[in-house]
Amino acid sequence: MPRPAAMRLTRRRLLAAIGGGLAIPAYNRRSLAGAQPIRFGLTPVFLLNDLELLDALRGYLGRATGHEIELVRRRTYQEVTALLVSGQIDAAWICGYPYVRYKSQLELLAIPEWLGRPYYQSYLIVDSNRSARHFTELRGDIHAFSDPDSNSGFLVTRHLLFENALEPESFFRKTMFTYAHRNVIRAVASGLAQSGSVDGYVWEVVRETEPELVAGTAPLRKSEWLGFPPICTSKMHAGTDSIRKLGDAVLSMKESLDGQSVLAMLRLSGFAPADDTVFDGIAAKYNDLRTLL
Amino acid sequence: MTGFGWFYRLPLTVRVPLFVVALMVAVSVAISERVLDRLSDTREAYLQGLAATYLDSVVASITASVLREDSWEIFDTLEQMRPTNSGIAPIVTVVAGKDGTVLASNDPVRHQTLAPLPESFLLNFTGSGVVIGEETGEGYASRDIRYQHQLIGRIYAVFDISLLTRERRQVLVALVVTNAALTILLGFIGFFAVRAMIRPMQLLETHMSEAASGPATPIPEVDMPKSNREVMRMLKAYNALVHAVEERKSLASRLAQEEKLASLGRLAAGMAHEINNPLGGLMNVVDTLRKHGESESVRARSVAILQRGLQGIRDVVQAALAENRPERLERPLSVSDLEE
Numbered sequence: 207m208p209r210p211a212a213m214r215l216t217r218r219r220l221l222a223a224i225g226g227g228l229a230i231p232a233y234n235r236r237s238l239a240g241a242q243p244i245r246f247g248l249t250p251v252f253l254l255n256d257l258e259l260l261d262a263l264r265g266y267l268g269r270a271t272g273h274e275i276e277l278v279r280r281r282t283y284q285e286v287t288a289l290l291v292s293g294q295i296d297a298a299w300i301c302g303y304p305y306v307r308y309k310s311q312l313e314l315l316a317i318p319e320w321l322g323r324p325y326y327q328s329y330l331i332v333d334s335n336r337s338a339r340h341f342t343e344l345r346g347d348i349h350a351f352s353d354p355d356s357n358s359g360f361l362v363t364r365h366l367l368f369e370n371a372l373e374p375e376s377f378f379r380k381t382m383f384t385y386a387h388r389n390v391i392r393a394v395a396s397g398l399a400q401s402g403s404v405d406g407y408v409w410e411v412v413r414e415t416e417p418e419l420v421a422g423t424a425p426l427r428k429s430e431w432l433g434f435p436p437i438c439t440s441k442m443h444a445g446t447d448s449i450r451k452l453g454d455a456v457l458s459m460k461e462s463l464d465g466q467s468v469l470a471m472l473r474l475s476g477f478a479p480a481d482d483t484v485f486d487g488i489a490a491k492y493n494d495l496r497t498l499l
Numbered sequence: 500m501t502g503f504g505w506f507y508r509l510p511l512t513v514r515v516p517l518f519v520v521a522l523m524v525a526v527s528v529a530i531s532e533r534v535l536d537r538l539s540d541t542r543e544a545y546l547q548g549l550a551a552t553y554l555d556s557v558v559a560s561i562t563a564s565v566l567r568e569d570s571w572e573i574f575d576t577l578e579q580m581r582p583t584n585s586g587i588a589p590i591v592t593v594v595a596g597k598d599g600t601v602l603a604s605n606d607p608v609r610h611q612t613l614a615p616l617p618e619s620f621l622l623n624f625t626g627s628g629v630v631i632g633e634e635t636g637e638g639y640a641s642r643d644i645r646y647q648h649q650l651i652g653r654i655y656a657v658f659d660i661s662l663l664t665r666e667r668r669q670v671l672v673a674l675v676v677t678n679a680a681l682t683i684l685l686g687f688i689g690f691f692a693v694r695a696m697i698r699p700m701q702l703l704e705t706h707m708s709e710a711a712s713g714p715a716t717p718i719p720e721v722d723m724p725k726s727n728r729e730v731m732r733m734l735k736a737y738n739a740l741v742h743a744v745e746e747r748k749s750l751a752s753r754l755a756q757e758e759k760l761a762s763l764g765r766l767a768a769g770m771a772h773e774i775n776n777p778l779g780g781l782m783n784v785v786d787t788l789r790k791h792g793e794s795e796s797v798r799a800r801s802v803a804i805l806q807r808g809l810q811g812i813r814d815v816v817q818a819a820l821a822e823n824r825p826e827r828l829e830r831p832l833s834v835s836d837l838e839e
Contacts, residue, residue, distance in 0.1 A: 348612050350571065380613055382571040389571065397607035398574045 243274035244448050247286040247298030259471045266464045270455030273448055281385055283355035290440055297439040297452055302488045303357035305438055313444040314480035315437045315453040320407050324478045325431035327406035328358035331394050334424040341366065341427050349378040350390045350399035357488050359387055362429045363403040365491040368498070388412060395422035411473045433485035511697055516689035520682050527678030531671070538670055542663045543631065546587065550629045550640040550658060553589055556580065558644050558654060561594060565602060565644050565652045570612050573603035581605060591657040597650050624655055636661040699730040703737055715741045766823070773815040777808040
């Protein structure tokens with residue numbers, strides 16, 4: 207019934223407007239509203255256009271923490287990482303690469319588990335009709351990266367070229383950033399790019415949800431298993447009550463029905479506790495390239 | 500004008516409908532031409548507006564991306580701006596940089612990024628506004644992409660205008676069918692109307708032909724079209740003519756009859772006179788014989804007179820008979836007739 211929902215929303219807005227109108231100081235307003243909202247950042251790691259998933263995630267986290275959850279989304283990884291590092295958001299689901307890069311300012315809360323393990327792969331995808339067997343055959347391609355701050359969508363391929371003493375600018379004819387893994391699949395499937403670097407987890411999930419989109423692409427190379435994009439908080443928020451609640455809520459997601467439905471939508475098996483060693487692989491790549499990036 | 504001789508030899512009932520049909524065909528060709536012309540104008544204006552709106556909005560959305568040569572952003576924008584519910588949709592949109600190579604298109608397989616645009620493709624975009632390719636069913640429009648008055652690229656859009664072509668064909672078919680139906684209908688109406696109009700003439704013609712070969716008969720009142728006053732006047736004039744001729748004929752025969760009787764009277768009177776002349780003398784002789792018949796000489800003289808007198812009468816009768824015998828009446832004129 208859309209009408210009552212709209213009325214509730216209106217009432218809430220009205221209360222907020224009254225609060226604003228009374229010019230009560232910000233901390234008072236927060237105490238009036240109850241628990242302080244948790245601002246949770248999301249990088250375009252997974253399907254951000256799935257509004258149903260976002261609603262379910264917000265609903266679960268809100269219920270499990272007792273806080274209102276404010277999902278903060280930005281177009282690029284960099285924007286979300288900047289918000290997190292600067293403490294403008296409380297926690298975020300970021301990529302392993304920014305985590306490794308800003309490790310000194312961030313703290314791990316949990317690592318998602320895919321297929322039972324906190325690891326995933328990066329895929330080099332090409333047109334499904336292409337006969338190429340080795341990545342060196344991609345020379346002269348127009349290549350689609352996901353995001354310059356993405357591990358699977360940039361760092362892995364960048365490191366692969368580095369290992370082979372190749373430069374992306376000269377190896378590829380042109381590179382482009384699509385700022386979403388799904389867009390990398392679109393770019394390759396449409397023929398705009400001849401190859402792309404994509405999150406293997408996203409590719410596998412999209413293959414399940416949008417088989418017709420993925421059908422035009424095929425993985426040419428799968429990377430080694432690397433740490434799955436984790437949920438982090440900034441050092442300045444770590445240890446607060448709300449962050450602890452958030453960490454607990456994420457780790458216990460598979461124990462409740464609504465949590466299970468979120469996990470099912472995400473195609474994840476659960477969340478593992480913080481373990482820095484999971485990201486050793488990414489850290490090694492970052493260290494190799496540190497001076498070049 | 501001899502070429503139309505065959506036309507004037509055709510009966511009126513065919514000639515008039517033929518003329519109507521020819522006129523109708525001319526009118527419908529002229530009207531169809533005008534309608535299609537107007538349709539073409541409207542169609543072009545519609546297409547120009549549509550193309551201008553599309554190109555304006557795409558250019559506004561992609562200018563920044565073109566400046567950055569961000570192929571993905573351009574592609575993504577083109578994908579998002581692809582109209583889904585319009586009958587006339589841009590089927591191909593290509594954005595090229597200022598060097599003429601493709602930055603992005605919504606069909607990257609056909610127009611690959613960084614590839615130069617083929618001449619055959621560019622040739623379609625010759626004029627300003629939408630160029631209509633009638634044989635391909637496509638419309639072509641292009642526009643410069645400028646940033647701070649500097650040319651940074653160009654956008655090319657190919658529109659599927661088969662809907663408009665189809666619409667034009669439908670209108671043409673509708674016009675042809677309607678006009679053909681109207682023409683045929685009017686042709687038939689013309690045929691029947693002319694036939695109805697000239698039926699009294701045919702009636703008149705029949706009666707006149709009959710009159711030429713036999714007795715002229717007036718046209719019966721029942722056959723006359725009461726509603727057509729001109730024709731009624733004509734037919735009545737004919738009937739009057741027939742009556743006048745009949746009257747003259749009967750007058751002439753009455754006169755001839757009277758003439759015959761008159762000449763018979765004259766003949767009878769002549770004969771009576773010829774017979775009467777000697778009769779007086781003969782009566783006197785008969786009287787003399789009665790008084791003095793005993794005298795031989797008287798008797799002989801009287802008989803001689805009687806004989807002469809009767810002889811004369813017989814001559815008169817014989818002459819009259821010879822003159823008026825029926826077989827004699829029918830013989831041709833002879834020299835002896837003239838001598839008499």
